[in-house]
Amino acid sequence: MLQELVQQIEDDEDFVFDLYQRIKKGYPNLLEKAYVELLDSELSKEDIAKEFDNAGIDFALIVGLDDIELIRIMIKKGINLNSEEEEFKALNVACHRLHYDMVQLLLQNGAAVNVSDIDDQTPLEAVYDSIADEEYVLSVEDDDQDIDFKLTELLVSYGAKLDFDGVIDTYVLEKAMLFANVETVKLLVNEANGDLKVRYNGGCSTLHTAVHSNRRSMLEYVIEVFKRDKLDMNPQNNLDSDTPLHLASFSAQNFDSIAMLLEAGADFRIKNNERLTPFDMLLRGLPDETLAWIYYDHGFDILDCxxxxxxxxxxxxxxxxxxxxxxxxxxxxxxxxxxxxxxxxxxxxxxxxxxxxxxxxxxxxxxTKFYENVTFWDIIIADQHKLKEYANNFDLLREFFAKKCNKSFSLYCTHTRSKLFALLPLSVQIDLATPVVCAAMKMPTMYEVMRYEVMPYMNGYDLRRQLYCCFN
Incomplete structure (x- = not known):
């Protein structure tokens, strides 16, 4: 089989390039078959290394066999890990295959960390090319699901950078934001010259990408950096002049993303190439009253629709x-x-x-008054300043959530209560909800236990269910 492989490489100059791609992506290939045949012949690893060397098989291709022992033998024999004549790069193959131990072995023995292969791909790019491949990531062992961070940390510790001649490697940063965890992105920014001010193809910003990732932690981090560096919260892409808020409202339709962007100062008045605001884009998506409420509560006037x-x-x-x-x-x-x-x-x-x-x-x-002369109407028309004033009055809050509408204003009840609820810290939400839970259980003496040991583990959804009378 090995001779057959060598013959095909000699006869077809494109064959070896196809073999390189198949090995990087973990597809079945002739080198793998030849290797299994050599193992079955009961040759030692030293002899197999000689067979490959005599056959002139590229070292990078051999790395794709994932045999650490074999690679150690070849390194010990003096294989050149950074030969300029080699179009294929061993480190890139190991990175593409997300093989941490192999990457570590190659780096420990001097493999260049910022060199591109024939595909013009650096080792870091190779990692994120695989991370972005869902099928390949799913094949990774369960205990290696944070392999993106581990490999990035390892490569960065050996000097991997995203900044080459003043040009940021936007591919790695974009894929990391979409497919890796936020700690990995922070690592790239803080230690590998990653820059969240970059724009990708089409003029999309990292804020657009954070929204597209649909992950709260990623968007929180990018917003934090944008605020710190006083960057524009309303960058528009080149294709249709959509801002991140346009994207969150239409493509993502994500409650947290919309709320976080508006809270950070995103402008809902900006229009895209179709003369549509983010709220207009919201109306092109699936109907969701809670998404509309976010806009109303941040000052959007429905008359501007x-x-x-x-x-x-x-x-x-x-x-x-x-x-x-x-x-x-x-x-x-x-x-x-x-x-x-x-x-x-x-x-x-x-x-x-x-x-x-x-x-x-x-x-x-x-x-309908619920506290002194305050009515439910006062709450629903209150601006943020007035709402915060109400939210600081615990007696008012207690009476507000205790007073039920009995379906008399069910169309507005949930929104009215959610406006105040959203301003309350978790401790206050728990203080309000605990008596309700104890009363429902008919165990008022359990208040202290519920308050300190049980309620802190309830999320916002659970607490709202206890406090609202019209909950959907």
Whole structure:
């Protein structure tokens, strides 16, 4: 089999390049078959090393066999790990195969850490080429699921960098943000010259990529860096001028991403090439009232919604209209004047009595006091400054969550309560929810145990279920 392999390499100059690709990606190949045949012949590893050397098999290809003992023997015999004549690089193969011990062995014996192979790929790029390959990552052993960090840390410790002649290797940084953990990205930024100010192909920023990763920890880190370095929270890409908030609202439709970007100062008024704001883009996605609420609570005025898009939603009877009409009814109750198209939307809903139902519930909220002269209407129309004032009054909070609407304003109940809930630290949420849980269990004497030992393990979703009366 080995002679057959050598013959094919001599007869077809493209064969060896295909073999290199197959070995890097872990696909079945003739070298692997030849190696198994040599093992079956009961040759020693030293003899197998001689066979490969006599046959002129490239060392990088042999590394792809994942035989540490064989590679140690060849290194001991003086194999050149950095031959400029070799188009294939042994370290790149080991990195592509995510073989930590092999990478470590090669680095310990002087393998160059920033050299590109025939594919113009560095060892770091080889790691992230494999990390981005879902099938290959799934084949990694369970105890090596953090292999991205381990290999990055190892390569960086030997001098691997992302900055070559002033140009950042954006491929590695982008793939790390999408497929690796946030600690790996921090390592690349802090120790390998990674720069979160870079733009990728198409003008996308690292903030776009963090949103696309759909991971809270990644977005938190990038926002933190953008704030620290006073970078623009509204970078627009070249393709359609979408900001990260556009992306979070349409493609990701991620509650945490939208909330975090708005809290960090992302501007919901910016329009893309289609003249659409992030909220307009939200309306092109799946209907979700909680996503709309985030915008309202950060000051978005439903009257600024794109009227052409609103008309399209109205004509198609989109489920979004049921969500929007709730806010439009509130704005009308506050005295807002509607344009012709928005008034037309109300007229359509009036036929279904939906707008009337909204108005009736809002009137009940105006007349329902829960603490001194504070009503539920006061909460739902309050700005962030006023809400924080309410949130600092524990007696008010206790009465607010204790007062149930009994479905009398169910269209607004959850949103009203969520506005205040979102401002409360976990300790206050627990203080409010613990008595409710104890009462439900009919075990009031368990308060101290519940408060200190059980409730801290409940998440926000669980706590809301205890405190809200209309929860969906």
């Amino acid at each position: 794109n009227e052409v898009l609103l008309d399209e939603l109205w004509r198609s009877k989109s489920p979004w209209m049921w969500i929007l009409i709730i806010e439009l009814a509130k704005r009308k109750m506050m005295g807002a004047q509607f344009s012709h198209k928005k008034a037309k939307v109300f007229k359509w809903f009036d036929k279904l009595r939906y707008a009337e139902k909204c108005t009736e519930q809002l009137q009940i909220m105006q007349n």
